[in-house]
Amino acid sequence: MNLSQRIKAARKHARLTQSELAEIVGIAQTAVSQLESGKTLRSTYIMQIAQACGVNSLWLAFGDGEMLKPEDGSNLIRSTLDEIFHGETREDSEANLALRERLEAVQAASRLSPSESTASEVIPYLIEMDDPARPGRTTLEISVTASLQVNGEVLRRNAVDAKHVVAIAVTGNSMSPVLQDGSSVLVDMRETLIRDGKIYAIDHDGQIRVKTAYRLPGGGIRIRSYNTAEYPDETYSPEDLEDKKIRIIGRVFWGVTLF
8 A cells, every 4th residue: 555545544544524534634635635636645744644533643754663552642632742752650750850851952953954045844753552461561653742853954955755764762771872762763664674783773572772783694683782892792583583573674774862
């Protein structure tokens, strides 16, 4: 299915007319019509359409995952940073205050990136959300509220289309000193074939990990942290990748970190 077909399928699943969907999302009926006909190939309202139709935003935007994996509605009303740190206790919230401040600064810094152009792109965060089908586990969704504003020149210089990009918030010190706790990175989801030594975002059974990756003979992979003193290499065979539900989300091509 292409984007137009997925939008039409989502609307029919929700039993909405084009006019009804347009009214809920806050756009013109003609905009929905053009999306479904393929005359318009992208929209800044994809996440709102997914929410209105009750479908998986990652599936609607990129065709990944299942159509009917619902988003947790309670998470959608959290603030941008609360969504990234979902599930935290009050004590966790206080402990994460510094990280929240870093992410806010990262968003500001990304708008000030040196460039020949002043145009910017709003890139949604890929986040972990509670999986209703697996209590205590998480699944990945594209956020409908958390986003990173990035100078368009960053994408142009890397020959990347914004529709293939997600932002990811890095937590922990496993990638220090290159990516400090609180960094944000941009990921090109088209690049899932490993080039040895490059940094990749990895979906490890619903958990987001950012690591360098290497191919192994026979189809396995080795993932490595920059902080090797605390985080030893991990090796996975093809069978491990399937059993442990490990997949490459995409290659990290840009990041911003604060010290």
